[in-house]
Amino acid sequence: xxxxxxxxxxxxxxxxxxxxxxxxxxxxxxxxxxxxxxxxxxxxxxxxxxxxxxxxxxxxxxxxxxxxxxxxxxxxxxxxxxxxxxxxxxxxxxxxxxxxxxxxxxxxxxxxxxxxxxxxxxxxxxxxxxxxxxxxxxxxxxxxxxxxxxxxxxxxxxxxxxxxxxxxxxxxxxxxxxxxxxxxxxxxxxxxxxxxxxxxxxxxxxxxxxxxxxxxxxxxxxxxxxxxxxxxxxxxxxxxxxxxxxxxxxxxxxxxxxxxxxxxxxxxxxxxxx
Amino acid sequence: xxxxxxxxxxxxxxxxxxxxxxxxxxxxxxxxxxxxxxxxxxxxxxxxxxxxxxxxxxxxxxxxxxxxxxxxxxxxxxxxxxxxxxxxxxxxxxxxxxxxxxxxxxxxxxxxxxxxxxxxxxxxxxxxxxxxxxxxxxxxxxxxxxxxxxxxxxxxxxxxxxxxxxxxxxxxxxxxxxxxxxxxxxxxxxxxxxxxxxxxxxxxxxxxxxxxxxxxxxxxxxxxxxxxxxxxxxxxxxxxxxxxxxxxxxxxxxxxxxxxxxxxxxxxxxxxxxxxxxxxxxxxxxxxxxxxxxxxxx
Numbered sequence: 001x002x003x004x005x006x007x008x009x010x011x012x013x014x015x016x017x018x019x020x021x022x023x024x025x026x027x028x029x030x031x032x033x034x035x036x037x038x039x040x041x042x043x044x045x046x047x048x049x050x051x052x053x054x055x056x057x058x059x060x061x062x063x064x065x066x067x068x069x070x071x072x073x074x075x076x077x078x079x080x081x082x083x084x085x086x087x088x089x090x091x092x093x094x095x096x097x098x099x100x101x102x103x104x105x106x107x108x109x110x111x112x113x114x115x116x117x118x119x120x121x122x123x124x125x126x127x128x129x130x131x132x133x134x135x136x137x138x139x140x141x142x143x144x145x146x147x148x149x150x151x152x153x154x155x156x157x158x159x160x161x162x163x164x165x166x167x168x169x170x171x172x173x174x175x176x177x178x179x180x181x182x183x184x185x186x187x188x189x190x191x192x193x194x195x196x197x198x199x200x201x202x203x204x205x206x207x208x209x210x211x212x213x214x215x216x217x218x219x220x221x222x223x224x225x226x227x228x229x230x231x232x233x234x235x236x237x238x239x240x241x242x243x244x245x246x247x248x249x250x251x252x253x254x255x256x257x258x259x260x261x262x263x264x265x266x267x268x269x270x271x272x273x274x
Numbered sequence: 275x276x277x278x279x280x281x282x283x284x285x286x287x288x289x290x291x292x293x294x295x296x297x298x299x300x301x302x303x304x305x306x307x308x309x310x311x312x313x314x315x316x317x318x319x320x321x322x323x324x325x326x327x328x329x330x331x332x333x334x335x336x337x338x339x340x341x342x343x344x345x346x347x348x349x350x351x352x353x354x355x356x357x358x359x360x361x362x363x364x365x366x367x368x369x370x371x372x373x374x375x376x377x378x379x380x381x382x383x384x385x386x387x388x389x390x391x392x393x394x395x396x397x398x399x400x401x402x403x404x405x406x407x408x409x410x411x412x413x414x415x416x417x418x419x420x421x422x423x424x425x426x427x428x429x430x431x432x433x434x435x436x437x438x439x440x441x442x443x444x445x446x447x448x449x450x451x452x453x454x455x456x457x458x459x460x461x462x463x464x465x466x467x468x469x470x471x472x473x474x475x476x477x478x479x480x481x482x483x484x485x486x487x488x489x490x491x492x493x494x495x496x497x498x499x500x501x502x503x504x505x506x507x508x509x510x511x512x513x514x515x516x517x518x519x520x521x522x523x524x525x526x527x528x529x530x531x532x533x534x535x536x537x538x539x540x541x542x543x544x545x546x547x548x549x550x551x552x553x554x555x556x557x558x559x560x561x562x563x564x565x566x567x568x569x570x571x572x
Contacts, residue, residue: 009372016369017387020450024390026412027402038405041415087299094292102300109307111556113507115528116549119317119535119542120310123325149302179291208395210510211528215536226397230514233401240405247398258393262386 027251031244038240052241059242061220062249065228070253072143072213072224073206079148080202081195088157089183093169103158106151114211121146122215142216143224147206153198160194161187200261204254225250311553317546323539334547344548346522347530350437354526355505358441363498366449370456371486376465385457389450396447400514403443404430407515433523436516440524443511448504452497459493460486495567502559506552527552 030038033046056062091103122137129136136142164187172182188195210226217223223231229250232243318334320327338344372378373385391399406413407429414426429439463486471481487494509528512518518525518533527548534545 009375009378013369013372013378013384017384020388020390020446023399023402023406023446024394026406039408039410041412083299083302087296090292090295094288094295096289096292099292099296102296106300106303109303111503111560112307112311113503113528113549113552113556115507115509115531116314116546116553117307117310118531119546119549120313121306122535123313123542124310126325145302146306149299149306151303154299179295183295204393208397210395210397211532215532226395229395229401230397233397233404233514234517243401243405247401250398251394254395255393 027244027247030240031248033241035238035240035242038244048241049245052239052245055239055242056246056249060228060232060246061223062228062246064221065223065225066249068140068222069207069224069226069250072140073203073253075140076144076148076206077199077202079144080150080153080206081198083149084153084198085157085188085191085195086183087154088159088161089187091154092158092161092164093166103154106154109151117146118212118215121212125216137216138218138222140222143209143213146212147209153202156198156201157194160191164190196261200257203257207254314546314549317543318550320543320546321541322543323541327543330543334544337544338547338551343522343525343530344527344551347525347527348551350522350524351506351508351526353437354441354444354508355502358444359498359501359505361441362445362449362452362501363494365445366452366497367456367487367490367494369449370453370460371482373453373457374460385453388453391447391449392451394447396510397514399447400443400511403439403446403511404515407439407442430516431520433520436520436524440508440511440515443515444505444508447511448501452501455493455497456490459490463489491567495563499560499563502563503556506555506559 026043029043029045031052032049033042034048034051037046091099125135125137125142127136128142129138133139134141135145168186168190169182172186177185208226209224210230213224213227214230217227229243229246232238232246317327319329319331321330321333322328369388373381378384394402405411408414409426409428409431411429413429414423417423418426427435429435467485468481471485476484507528508526509532512524512526512529513532516524518529531545531548534541534548
């Protein structure tokens, strides 16, 4: 009885694991095959990886899209961490009733669907374009600004700050550090894992963002990786091998970030729900 | 007198420092969330194309009720919601309970494998799924070879199967994500509770419904609300797997808003009205979910 239960447990988990991993394997294998072999359902690695890559480089501006995505995601992540950690720290360390009220109002923004924001935001950046073209439609700034601050990340930092030993702050004050000095020189180095988890969450969502860039980035020169993959995928005579290599390349950064910092990521998720 | 003055100023200083830490975030959230939200509300009472807008009162809202495309989009979105969210939550709960077993081997391997889909971008995995489920795609080829079906299933081009494909895709992408929340919550449960239940002779299912589910209720509520909000805004997958087709069979509300604003004649006013329908649905469903969870609390 107990033995058959164990067996079904392993069977179920194995099936779940295979189903989860299979599309990845297929995508990687397909990136080494010719288009016709991909449609035929070939599951063995082929010898067309370089061919597919060359075709991708010839028909698209891959490097440019990668650079655009990297610039946007890295800038967003750095700014987001700075802004949200300052706020999370501020809300937790300097508490007052009015600040708690403001914090609760900020949390309400998590309930606002992006669908309700996209049209006003698009019009807002349209108006900005008339005055400051460098930060209006079709610029990196227009992608970054609306996504750089999320109530979730502030909440995440505030929750983690609850665990921070407050005696360290007092020690800093006695040593004559300014409040910002305490934040930068005591809080920031102590909270490294929180920053790492926050960085993973933000980098992933920024790298993978699709709808807002689709609306606001309009020229080929500003295209990001998801936009590139989406246009490749919607062609009439798709070259499957070539598209698969594009998808693999587009997935490498987030997969790397995830695997290098998996521990912090899980720890971060735990911290956020406690 | 002097003493009170100085303590007062120290407190004022501390309050001001506190505000200066949170100020930037507060401004950005007001400018990029609450202000546009208000703008959308104003827009929803206006009509016109591009920037030539005039106030028309509740015309947009009456149009909404007789708009067939809107009604189909709402229906589709709710089909996804009602099937996919419970399915995914039960699946994630089940997997996380299995993974939490202390005697289980290869725990890390299973966890990483099941969480792996979360590293893909919605667009990338959608394109992969589109090819996997194509008429002559791998899924059909495999099902045919295993003789489970006698003719290829029209996954993408049949209105019914296209919805199923979308549901399979979202479930694949998000189950591992929800699982991580349950897993971390399960690790916080004191093991001795289960030991005591075992001594009392409680069966595995009894332990699951009597201990695990009640203790995980706050997290289940959290994940069901975030999944609901996510599904009501579904866009990337449908856009990249079926483009909303065949006909409007898989179109979601978000996609309809996108089409109204950026594909058809830029009807920003009406699109804003449609977007407010999502705001209202999210608010209503969240209240219901809180209520349901609260009632069971007794």
